[in-house]
Amino acid sequence: MRARHLRHLITLAAAAILTACGGGGGGSSPTARAPLPQLVSDTNPVGDRLDLRSRNYFPAAAGDSWTYDYIQSGVTTSNLVTRTVSSTTADGYTISERVGSGLPDTETYRRTAAGLAVPDFTDGSTPAAARTLIGELLMYPEPFYPTGATRSIVRQGDWGADADGDGINESFRLEITQQLVGLENMALPQGAAETARFRTVTALTLSPSSLANTPYTVTATEETWWAPGIGLVQADRTAVDSSNATVIAPYRLRIASGTVGGTTLFEPPPDGTVTKLTLTHNALVFDATRNRYYASIPGSVAGTGNSIATIDAATGAVSNSLAVGSEPFAMALAPDGSALYVGLNGSGEVVKLSLPGMTEQYRTRLPTSSYFARQLVAKSIAASPAEADVIAVSLFDPQSSPGSAGVALLRTGTLQPQIAGGFMPTGAAIGPVAFNGTGAAVYGYDDETSGYNLYAMSVRGDGLMMANSTGTTGDFSLRDVDWTSRGILIGRSIYRDGDLALVGTSPYGSCRPLRVANRLVCVVNSGTGKLVTVDTTSFATVTVLTFNTAYRPDDPSQLVPGAAGQVAIRLGSNYRTQPATAIWLFNSPMLQ
Structure with missing residues (x-):
């Protein structure tokens, strides 16, 4: 000021x-003061x-x-009072200072070899002769x-x-x-x-x-x-x-x-370290065997489209495979880490890639819809913890709404005939899926209609059969079904294996199981930049963690827990079918 x-x-x-x-009177005066x-x-x-x-x-x-x-x-x-840099030049700047809603005052500075100078100390408020005499003044040498x-x-x-x-x-x-x-x-x-x-x-x-x-x-x-x-x-x-x-x-x-x-300014430091990656990708999974993440890259990405990106969880270094097929999207990792299953939305296939080399083992074309004869694609994939090379695939018709076409079982790349659910004709719209701990059941969540139902499907020799269902506390934004030692996790609630009884509910939504016994990690609220860990026995909050201290226009699209002490945060994807644009690897001892 x-x-x-x-x-x-x-x-x-x-x-x-x-x-x-x-005073007054013009001309010289005998009473004039010497200048x-x-x-x-x-x-x-x-x-x-x-x-x-x-x-x-x-x-x-x-x-x-x-x-x-x-x-x-x-x-x-x-x-x-606010002070704002209102304009800049090659060697200086102007600051506007405003008190409340009043008119701003300005100060113009020039950076010189001697320090910070003001070209016009009076900012134009004196007669030209005085301004010329005053000239540029060095204010902060x-x-x-x-x-x-x-x-x-x-x-x-x-x-x-x-x-x-x-x-x-x-x-x-x-x-x-x-x-x-x-x-x-x-x-x-x-x-x-x-x-x-x-x-x-x-x-x-x-x-x-x-x-x-x-x-x-x-x-x-x-x-x-x-x-x-x-x-x-x-x-x-x-x-x-x-x-x-x-x-x-x-x-x-x-x-x-x-x-x-x-x-x-003055934001508290985050409760850990953050490695920020700019990476356009469709889906993200974690490989605990090798401490790395895999991201499916859409075909629109120049140079690396239609590949699988490998992300080193410790360093954030990214490498890419060769092209694996058209529009890779949903993925699932074999429980023993031997293979990665990838849904190819451009061709309606599922490809099995051996790890770590990403060599193709086989690919299977998914069925067409029974009503419109359109090629179905994989919306979600889950791998059985009990049977080798067995996966469940939720089928999806991108041209329909709702587009759910049931959940299929593939054994060694062979499509089993019995498909469970599907919006037409059963009304069971199923998106994300997961096996239970024994591999005897597959659970799926309705992310397309306001029923928000959780469905249980029994695993049979010829495929899947609908067994049970219940309403949940979920919403359209949920992207995951997770198996935990306490039951099936949908958003912020856990349901018991078998009868689907509600076990308990976290105070926060968008939760995923950590690789720590009886712990969930959840997003707090929009724009807070905070996560929490929740105990799955008491559903009490254990820790509150800040992962981002600045104002954020974006909120986490999805959490993907990594090794103990780390969680990957996907950003920039507002819908399941929309690619995310960034991944933040957040490390904190409070996640252990």
Whole structure:
């Protein structure tokens, strides 16, 4: 608010002359006051300077902004003042400072080899002659001058205008003194920083040409504290006039929040480390045998489309297989880690790939729909924990809504004749599927109609048979059915194997089982950037973890638990059929 202070000083000084008694009449006068001689002086201290430029005490880039609490007479008004970088140039920037909904004041700075300078200290509010005489002023020298030493700037001479109306220009004196008071540790809204504290005193005197009018001075004092990588964190400001009358009552600005360099200030650190990957992919599964994830890559991705990406869970390094077929989507891993089953939505096939080499073992074409004779694709795949090379595939018609066409069983790549469910004709729309612990049953969830039913299907020699169903607490957004030691997990609720009785419900939704006994990991709420772990016996919250501290327009699309202590977070996929665009690998001891 320095620019506003100075404008205020100039306005008051000029107004004092204009309203003073005497003066007027034009021409020279025997009572004229001698004009102040022109003076341009910059006096700098001697001694070793402090080169702290690497700390970046004065950051300012496009998009940067700071919000301050306003404190006056013991009363705090939160978040009242904002400072925003309103424009930038190759060597400088302009900051707009606004109090509440008032009009903004601006300060323009230029970065020079000597430090931070102001090209126009009065920001256009003085006559042209005075602005020319004042010129560009160095406001914050870098390296800093020695602590406690005083530097001064004096500009004196013709004001360039007749303020009192006697036909003679007034004269002025602008004097600025500044000290680096010291480097002080200051508590911030989150943490603390070693701040650079400056005291700047600005005095402006207007000297009337008429002796009938008295010279008028306004003196403004500003103490500022600057934090590395943050900028201005506190300012104390006040101003008085020649008679020591208050011009601006003392007040303080204290930093409350902000964004600098695209980073939100004062957010607590996450409860772990995050490796962020930009990767467009359809589905993600974890291979515990090799500590890696597999992601199916859509054909639209240039260079790596129609492949399987392998992601090192420890480093985040990504490699890609050769093309595996048209539009790989749903995947399932064999329990012993020997193979990966991939649904190819472009051809309506399921391909079995050996691991780790991704060599094709066989591929099986899925059936066509009985009503429309359209090729069905795999919406979800689950591998049996009891029978080798047996998978359940929920069938889907992309051209129908609902598109569920039942759940099929494949043994060694052979489609079994008995298919369970399907919206037409049974009304059992089934999306995600999972086997139970013994492999004797397959469970499927209705993610297409508002019934949100959980279906139990018994495994037979010739396929699957519908056995039981129940309503659930789920919704359209759920993408997974998971088997746990306590039963079948649907979203935030667990249902007992067999009779589907409700075992219990987590306080939070979108849960997945961790690779830790009796633990779930769940998303808290939209926009919080938090996860929780929940005990599956008591359904009590065990830990609350922050994985992202910045404001997030996106929420997790799906959680994919990895090894103990890690969970992969898929982002950017609003619908099951829409690819995700990013994967965050979140590691925390609180997940163990």
